[in-house]
Amino acid sequence: SCPHCHGKMIKYDFQKPSKIPLLEQAGTPTLLRLKKRRFQCKNCRRVRVAETSIVEKNCQISNLVRQKVTQLLTEKVSLTDIARRLR
Template sequence: MKQLYHATELIGIKDKNITLTKVFQHETHIEVQATLDYTPPKCSYCHGNQIKYDFQKPSKIPFIEIGGLPSLICLKKRRFQCNHPFKIALTTFIHYQKYITNAIKLPYSNAKLEATNKLIKDIKRNAFGYRNFKKRIYLALNSKKARTKFVLTRA
């Protein structure tokens, strides 16, 4: 008689990288939640180490019957990412280092211009009922260039 040390051996899972986290018993089936986590392989592109970053959406795999009920294993698989994109970002920062330091040191900014452009785009999207689009922009920007006449409605 062989003694089983892990629940994965008990239900017949041979992969040592799968760990069971939770077991839920529903009326119609048993759901076993597990994670598959292992050391990352070498990158095929740059032959460097890959990094772990998150788990995928769990895939539901039908499994053997446990206690007369069908069972599902919800397996979360680990995803890996190559360090290559980080190297590209670093070389981009090094290439534009002079411009980045100027943007940090100097007091000039185009933030107000970008904010105005975004506001104009929002007005364009929501300017229903205005005949003169230019007047609507001046109204929103609180500018005094456009003069608007108040129109009294007839009762």
């Protein structure tokens, strides 16, 4: 249901593809190809994008990568080294 007017949401337009980098698995970089479905409310015509717990809304960086960057920053690692480690 729509969060604004509680009307019925229907599929709208297309799936928006995005490539989400994840942490390395077995020494190889991992990339998640995620398609976010868009929905439109029948009553108020507002469009909304499906949400997931993997990434924040309107963001291309996974939550796991964000946590790892924060952890490395607390260990006083340079930004260049962090970028190399996490690709």
